[in-house]
Amino acid sequence: MKKMLAILAIAMVSMMMLAISCEKPEPEPEPEPEPVVKDYNFDLFVCAVKHGGMSKNKNGTYVRSVPALTADQPRVEFTGKGIDITEDYTLESITRGKYYYQVPQRATGGFVKFHIERNAAGEERIVEDAEVPFKENVYAARKYTHAWVGDSTTLVIVGTADKATKIIWSKLSESTLAVQSEGTLAISLPEGFNAFSTSGLLTYRKSDKKLYYFYLAKREAGQSDAATSVTYIAVIDPATMQVESNTAVPSSVMEETAGSAYGELMQSMIMYDEADNLYVAGMVTVNDQEMGILRRIPVGSKTFDASWNGFPNPEGKLLTVQYLGYGRALCYSRDESLGTKIDSKSHFYSIIDLASGTRMRVKYNGTDLQYCGGRFSQRSVVVNGKAYIGVGGEVEGEAEATYPTIYIYDCKTGTVEKGVELSKGFCFDIIRAMEVE
Secondary structure (H helix, E strand, C coil), X not given: CHHHHHHHHHHHHHHHHHHHHHCCCCCCCCCCCCCCXXXXXXXXXXXXXXXXXXXXXXXXXXXXXXXXXXXXXXXXXCCCCCEECCXXXXXXXXXXXXXEEECXXXXXXXXXXXXXXXXXXXXXXXXXXXXXXCCCCCXXXXXXXXXXXXXXXXXXXXXXXXXXXXEEEEEEECCCCCEEEEXXXXXXXXXXCCEECCCCXXXXXXXXXXXXXXXXXXXCXXXXXXXXXXXXXXXXXXXXXXXXXEEECCCCCCCEECCCCCXXXXXXXXXXXXXXXXXXXXXXXXCCEEEEEEEEECCCCCCCCXXXXXXXCCCCCEEEEEEEECCEEXXXXXXXXXXXXXXXXXXXXXXXXXXXXXXXXXXXXXXXXXXXXXXXXXCEEEECCEEEXXXXXXXXXXXXXXXXXXXXXXXXXXXXXXXXXXXXXEEEEEEEEEECC
16 A cells, blocks of 8 residues: 555656646747838938038038939939928928928927928929927927827927026927927026036837936036036926936946937937837047947836946947847947048948947948048938948049948848949938838
């Protein structure tokens, strides 16, 4: 009997062990797939004579909408073609779907929403879909930041008022641009400071459903160096616009975010990975030179991880960052030794490995893509697993001018192919991928 009980006990233990060994571990959550845009045009913005952005060029700004940027497309011509937006609109704009949203160049006293319509003959025209006047809060062209919140039908605008001594906000309807609500953030100037940055940077993080607002407190209006300013991170409840926390960033971590004066209306300076870690491009001063830095706010945290820098050993200022997937990011930065002017040929593209912080120049056929002019430029866009990167085209006299060229980077494989060329005689500043309904 005892022998039988022992055999049964051994059998039961064996069955339990077998059951345990057959249990499958919980699968790791798959990252959300990259959104696929079914149909889109590329809107290409160029400026005459000099690079534009931040109202630096009054010589003429033009845009053309084309269906593709591959090498089999005809060269994109601008002489006698495209739309001249110089008088009415700014290069700096909010985009979503097929629409542009902005405070325009022309005096409207409000917001406009428009899209670029391209007919079968390839001719473009601007169609305005909405124009809404300001209420109490008034914003100047270019001088504001933004974020899409919640279900992405609400657009939040943030800027400064009263000589940049207070920070104002407005919530707009995505469809009609109607102002739903507005107010002033409960953020006061610290003692000894007399102005905020013009706009700062605003973003909405889905994992905690909060707005993150990066801004400067300045001791001297118009100044933003380390001796006269401090960067702050404000965490805001988007439903009530109440400030839940407001933390100063140590200058050793970041002195200033990239683009603190004009938000992300033109350049991409904030990105997220699949885990919803939040990355911000910024700068610190080293030997009186602006040097780039890339900081991360890990998911679940509300402050920068001071031990992590995705842009070590910089050659100069970090201007834009865009997440490519696969733990990599595309960056546009400057080599200070080659010039710091807007039109200096000192700006270049690299791929950052976020795990190691190593960088490699974007190459085509084994050769680095050329240095470019255009500090305030966004000649790169990431869509459907491809990064479209534009280089060249500085106007240096007709004999020296080169054709601006698009290069196409495959985000998964890292391979690069040559795409379409643009006509000479213009400075190439922006690519935007816009949906077509």
